[in-house]
Amino acid sequence: MSRSLKRFTVRGVMALLFVLAVLLHVGRTAYRAASIRDKHFHTYVLSREHEFPASGVAAAGSPFWPRFWRGLLGMPCAGPGFCRVNRFPPGWAYLLETCELEHPEIAWRPNPYTVGWSHTQAQKELEERLKEIYAARERVQVLFDGF
Protein backbone atom coordinates (compact mmCIF):
# COMPACT_ATOMS: atom_id res chain seq x y z
CA MET A 1 0.00 0.00 0.00
CA SER A 2 1.36 3.37 -0.92
CA ARG A 3 2.22 5.90 1.70
CA SER A 4 -0.43 8.45 0.59
CA LEU A 5 -3.30 5.96 1.04
CA LYS A 6 -2.26 5.31 4.62
CA ARG A 7 -3.11 8.91 5.47
CA PHE A 8 -6.82 8.27 4.91
CA THR A 9 -8.32 7.30 8.22
CA VAL A 10 -11.95 6.66 8.96
CA ARG A 11 -12.05 9.81 11.08
CA GLY A 12 -10.53 11.86 8.27
CA VAL A 13 -12.98 10.54 5.69
CA MET A 14 -15.90 11.23 8.03
CA ALA A 15 -14.72 14.81 8.58
CA LEU A 16 -14.31 15.30 4.83
CA LEU A 17 -17.80 13.93 4.15
CA PHE A 18 -19.25 16.19 6.84
CA VAL A 19 -17.66 19.28 5.32
CA LEU A 20 -18.84 18.26 1.84
CA ALA A 21 -22.37 17.67 3.14
CA VAL A 22 -22.49 21.10 4.81
CA LEU A 23 -21.21 22.81 1.66
CA LEU A 24 -23.69 20.88 -0.49
CA HIS A 25 -26.56 21.84 1.83
CA VAL A 26 -25.59 25.54 1.82
CA GLY A 27 -25.20 25.56 -1.97
CA ARG A 28 -28.44 23.72 -2.59
CA THR A 29 -30.34 26.02 -0.22
CA ALA A 30 -28.90 29.14 -1.88
CA TYR A 31 -29.83 27.79 -5.31
CA ARG A 32 -33.37 26.97 -4.22
CA ALA A 33 -33.83 30.34 -2.49
CA ALA A 34 -32.52 32.21 -5.53
CA SER A 35 -34.54 30.21 -8.05
CA ILE A 36 -37.92 30.94 -6.45
CA ARG A 37 -39.33 33.79 -8.47
CA ASP A 38 -42.74 33.81 -6.96
CA LYS A 39 -44.23 37.12 -7.82
CA HIS A 40 -47.31 37.67 -5.79
CA PHE A 41 -49.79 40.44 -5.18
CA HIS A 42 -50.11 43.13 -2.60
CA THR A 43 -53.40 44.99 -2.42
CA TYR A 44 -53.84 48.25 -0.56
CA VAL A 45 -55.81 51.46 -0.29
CA LEU A 46 -53.81 54.44 -1.47
CA SER A 47 -54.29 57.73 0.29
CA ARG A 48 -52.27 60.85 -0.33
CA GLU A 49 -52.84 64.44 0.60
CA HIS A 50 -54.99 66.33 -1.97
CA GLU A 51 -55.59 63.21 -4.06
CA PHE A 52 -58.67 61.10 -4.33
CA PRO A 53 -58.29 57.80 -2.43
CA ALA A 54 -58.07 54.67 -4.52
CA SER A 55 -57.48 50.98 -4.11
CA GLY A 56 -54.44 49.51 -5.79
CA VAL A 57 -52.51 46.36 -6.47
CA ALA A 58 -48.80 45.73 -6.99
CA ALA A 59 -46.68 42.69 -7.77
CA ALA A 60 -43.99 41.91 -5.22
CA GLY A 61 -41.21 39.35 -4.99
CA SER A 62 -40.01 37.53 -1.94
CA PRO A 63 -36.67 38.70 -0.52
CA PHE A 64 -33.74 36.25 -0.79
CA TRP A 65 -32.24 36.21 2.69
CA PRO A 66 -35.29 35.19 4.77
CA ARG A 67 -35.89 32.32 2.34
CA PHE A 68 -32.22 31.31 2.50
CA TRP A 69 -31.99 31.27 6.30
CA ARG A 70 -35.24 29.40 6.69
CA GLY A 71 -34.19 26.90 4.02
CA LEU A 72 -30.86 26.42 5.78
CA LEU A 73 -32.74 25.41 8.92
CA GLY A 74 -34.86 22.95 6.95
CA MET A 75 -37.99 25.07 6.94
CA PRO A 76 -40.03 25.83 3.79
CA CYS A 77 -38.51 28.47 1.48
CA ALA A 78 -41.82 30.00 0.46
CA GLY A 79 -44.96 31.00 2.21
CA PRO A 80 -46.13 33.60 4.69
CA GLY A 81 -43.68 35.72 6.61
CA PHE A 82 -41.33 36.55 3.76
CA CYS A 83 -42.63 39.98 2.87
CA ARG A 84 -42.45 43.26 4.62
CA VAL A 85 -45.49 45.41 4.15
CA ASN A 86 -45.48 49.20 4.25
CA ARG A 87 -42.18 49.45 2.40
CA PHE A 88 -43.31 52.32 0.20
CA PRO A 89 -41.78 55.80 0.18
CA PRO A 90 -42.78 58.28 2.88
CA GLY A 91 -45.59 60.64 2.01
CA TRP A 92 -47.63 57.87 0.47
CA ALA A 93 -50.05 56.09 2.72
CA TYR A 94 -50.66 52.53 1.60
CA LEU A 95 -53.33 51.62 4.07
CA LEU A 96 -54.30 48.07 4.98
CA GLU A 97 -51.67 46.60 2.68
CA THR A 98 -52.28 42.89 2.34
CA CYS A 99 -49.78 40.30 1.10
CA GLU A 100 -50.97 37.36 -0.96
CA LEU A 101 -48.56 35.02 0.85
CA GLU A 102 -50.34 35.71 4.10
CA HIS A 103 -53.83 36.11 2.62
CA PRO A 104 -54.09 33.78 -0.38
CA GLU A 105 -57.77 34.60 -0.77
CA ILE A 106 -56.93 37.94 -2.44
CA ALA A 107 -55.51 36.22 -5.55
CA TRP A 108 -57.38 34.20 -8.10
CA ARG A 109 -55.41 31.85 -10.38
CA PRO A 110 -57.64 29.49 -12.39
CA ASN A 111 -54.71 28.46 -14.60
CA PRO A 112 -51.01 29.39 -15.01
CA TYR A 113 -51.82 32.08 -17.59
CA THR A 114 -54.68 33.84 -15.87
CA VAL A 115 -54.48 35.76 -12.66
CA GLY A 116 -56.80 38.08 -10.85
CA TRP A 117 -57.07 39.71 -7.48
CA SER A 118 -59.60 41.23 -5.21
CA HIS A 119 -59.44 43.54 -2.26
CA THR A 120 -60.49 42.45 1.18
CA GLN A 121 -63.78 43.61 2.65
CA ALA A 122 -61.92 45.86 5.10
CA GLN A 123 -60.04 47.52 2.22
CA LYS A 124 -63.27 48.10 0.29
CA GLU A 125 -64.95 49.63 3.32
CA LEU A 126 -61.95 51.84 4.06
CA GLU A 127 -61.80 53.06 0.46
CA GLU A 128 -65.50 53.94 0.48
CA ARG A 129 -65.16 55.72 3.82
CA LEU A 130 -62.14 57.71 2.61
CA LYS A 131 -64.01 58.68 -0.56
CA GLU A 132 -66.93 59.93 1.55
CA ILE A 133 -64.56 61.97 3.69
CA TYR A 134 -62.80 63.34 0.63
CA ALA A 135 -66.11 64.28 -1.04
CA ALA A 136 -67.32 65.99 2.16
CA ARG A 137 -64.06 67.91 2.36
CA GLU A 138 -64.47 69.00 -1.26
CA ARG A 139 -68.01 70.25 -0.52
CA VAL A 140 -66.76 72.26 2.43
CA GLN A 141 -63.99 73.71 0.28
CA VAL A 142 -66.52 74.74 -2.38
CA LEU A 143 -68.57 76.49 0.32
CA PHE A 144 -65.55 78.39 1.56
CA ASP A 145 -64.50 79.29 -1.98
CA GLY A 146 -67.96 80.86 -2.51
CA PHE A 147 -67.28 83.55 0.10
Ligand SMILES: [Zn+2]
Ligand atom coordinates in the same frame (compact mmCIF):
# COMPACT_ATOMS: atom_id res chain seq x y z
ZN1 LIG B 1 -45.86 39.90 -0.13
